[in-house]
Structure formats: structure tokens, C-alpha cells
Amino acid sequence: MPAVDCHAHAFDLTRQGWGGDRGFDIASNELGTAPQFLHMLASHGFTHGVLINPLGGYGADNTYMLEAIAAAGGRLKGVALLPDATAEAEVHRLVEGGIVGIRFNLDFPTSPPLRAHALARAREAGWFVQIHYHHGESFTAAIPLLRAAGLPVIIDHSGRPELPGGLQQPAFRALLDFGRDSDAVIKLSGVFRFSETGSPYVDTDPYIAALIEAFGIDRCIWGSDWPFLRATSRTDFGPLLAALHRVVPDAADRERVLWRNPARLFGMQGEGR
Structure with a gap:
């Protein structure tokens, strides 16, 4: 069965x-x-x-990502950063080069800002908008703009809940409500970034289960976040995938999360079951 890791970063200083x-x-x-x-x-x-493009390392320059996609024979897609001053010719190059969305880092001052103009450009390009944040209040403030944008939204890293706040913390409840009454997609990734106990990340299970319930299994995807930038402890692909298997024990549901959902969202081709 084909499967997609929907969140990774790549760097090559020789390129x-x-x-x-x-x-x-x-x-x-x-x-x-x-x-x-x-x-x-x-x-x-x-x-x-x-x-x-995580903003770190290459900044808003998407050059290596485009090169990597071109060399991968259809196995890779990309999510870029799009500064306000980006020319239309560059937007066209990104579309043709396999870019399927643009990302906004709500809590990074150097990130391209989340503005109506940028969302309109994404809509014209046929892209989705990917949202990453460290603080739930940043996402809560962005919800009205995202609702008005009229284009697909993907939320990174399970919304990065703060586990001491519990399942009823306001920002996480707002994310669950957003999942229930929109067509947004949740990326079940980044558990190592908000777990308090570390691998095997069992303390994150109730939050992932709540997200699956709110968004529905057909609007869930998964990513490893390889090569684990700024991780505070040892992190590996296998334990992160095992954590998904634990919370999504049904094989047919995992096929949706790991293949059918991302294949539909990102336009990937492969042999299914």
C-alpha cells in the first residue's frame, strides 16, 4: 500500500x-x-x-524544495512560504514545480504574515493554506480570517495543545470546534513537540483521539516532521508512527490517514488496495 509522510524538511548546503x-x-x-x-x-x-518550508535555514527561499520535487519522479510535493512581494511569475513557477500550498507561521515575526491578500493569492493559485502556531491564542485570533478566506486549511502538528491545560483549554476547544464546522484538515503530527512524558507519547493520545472525532477520519493526515528540527530529546520515525497506530488501530482508517486522504489533497498518484 502506498503511504505519504505529509510533513518533512530537507536541506542540502551543496545546493x-x-x-x-x-x-x-x-x-x-x-x-x-x-x-x-x-x-x-x-x-x-x-x-x-x-x-x-519551515522558515528556518533557507528562510522564504523555496529553491531547494523545487529542485528536490523535480528530481523525485512524482514522489514529493511541497508547501512553500510566499512573501508579499513575490512576483506572479514566481507564483506560476511554484505551481508548475509541485507546490500545493503555502504555510503561515503565526508566531514567527519573520514569517510572511497571514493577510487577506496572501489568502487571495493562494486561492487564485489553487493552493491550500497551512497554519502552524506555538500558542493557541494566535490560532484563535486567526479563525475569522480563515473562515472568510474560502479555501482549504490544514492545521499543523495537532494544533500543539499545552497538555497541562487539559482537553478543555479554550484554544484546543476552539480548534475542535473549527474541525467540526469547517472542511479543515488536521495533521496528526508533532506529538514529540507537546508530549510531557516523551516516547512513546501516550500522554498525547486523548488529544489525538479528540481531534480525530472532531475533524473526522477523512480529514486527518499524518507527518513525521523529519529530520526533527529543534527537538528537545531523541526523536525517531518508528516511535512516532507507532503512536499513530496506537490511536488509529483500524487498518482501513490508517489507510485513509496515510494514503487516501493525502493522495486526494495533494494530487498524488499511486497504486491503492
């Missing part, structure tokens, strides 16, 4: 140097090239991946 507008630096142990990513996926039985 592209660091960007002056980067949001944070990439440590040497966090480097990973696109061919290394594809090999890692194949080692775990995955066939496709989605590269995300």
Missing part, C-alpha cells in the same frame, strides 16, 4: 546556502537531504512525502 531571512538556524545534526528523506521513507514502507 543552496542559508537564507538571510531565516527564522532560526539549523544545527548540523538536523541536516537531511531530499534523497536521504526518500530513502528513509522507503525503509519504513512509505512511497511519498510532502516537503515543508
Whole structure:
């Protein structure tokens, strides 16, 4: 069965140097090239991946991601950053190069800002909007603009709930409500970023289960977040995938999360069951 890792980053300093507008630096142990990513996926039985421009390292320059997609033979798609000043010719190049969405980092000052103009450009390009945030209040404030935009929305890293706040914390409840009354997609990723106990991340299970209930299994996707930028402890692909299997024990449901849903969202081709 084909499967998609919907969240990863790739860097190759022999192909592209660091960007002056980067949001944070990439440590040497966090480097990973696109061919290394594809090999890692194949080692775990995955066939496709989605590269995300994380703002760190290359900043808003999407050059290496486009090169990696072109060399991958249809196995990769990309989510770019789109500064306000980006020319229409560059937007066309991104569309033609396999970019399927743009990302906004709500809590990074150097990120392209979430504005109606940027959302309109995404709509014209046929893209979805991917939202990442560290603080739930940032997402809550953005909800009215996202609702008015009229284009698909993907929420990164399970909304990064703060586990001490519990399932009833206002920002997480707002995310669940957004899932129930919109067509938004939740990315069941990043559990290592908000777990308090670490691997095997059992403390995150109730939050993932609540997200699946609110969004519905057909609007859930998964990503590893390889090569685990800024992780605070040892992180590996296998335990993260095992955490998904634990919360989604039904094989048919996992097929939706790992293949059918992302294939539909990102326009990927492969042999299904």
C-alpha cells in the first residue's frame, strides 16, 4: 500500500546556502537531504512525502524544495512560504514545480504574515493554506480570517495543545470546534513537540483521539516532521508512527490517514488496495 509522510524538511548546503531571512538556524545534526528523506521513507514502507518550508535555514527561499520535487519522479510535493512581494511569475513557477500550498507561521515575526491578500493569492493559485502556531491564542485570533478566506486549511502538528491545560483549554476547544464546522484538515503530527512524558507519547493520545472525532477520519493526515528540527530529546520515525497506530488501530482508517486522504489533497498518484 502506498503511504505519504505529509510533513518533512530537507536541506542540502551543496545546493543552496542559508537564507538571510531565516527564522532560526539549523544545527548540523538536523541536516537531511531530499534523497536521504526518500530513502528513509522507503525503509519504513512509505512511497511519498510532502516537503515543508519551515522558515528556518533557507528562510522564504523555496529553491531547494523545487529542485528536490523535480528530481523525485512524482514522489514529493511541497508547501512553500510566499512573501508579499513575490512576483506572479514566481507564483506560476511554484505551481508548475509541485507546490500545493503555502504555510503561515503565526508566531514567527519573520514569517510572511497571514493577510487577506496572501489568502487571495493562494486561492487564485489553487493552493491550500497551512497554519502552524506555538500558542493557541494566535490560532484563535486567526479563525475569522480563515473562515472568510474560502479555501482549504490544514492545521499543523495537532494544533500543539499545552497538555497541562487539559482537553478543555479554550484554544484546543476552539480548534475542535473549527474541525467540526469547517472542511479543515488536521495533521496528526508533532506529538514529540507537546508530549510531557516523551516516547512513546501516550500522554498525547486523548488529544489525538479528540481531534480525530472532531475533524473526522477523512480529514486527518499524518507527518513525521523529519529530520526533527529543534527537538528537545531523541526523536525517531518508528516511535512516532507507532503512536499513530496506537490511536488509529483500524487498518482501513490508517489507510485513509496515510494514503487516501493525502493522495486526494495533494494530487498524488499511486497504486491503492
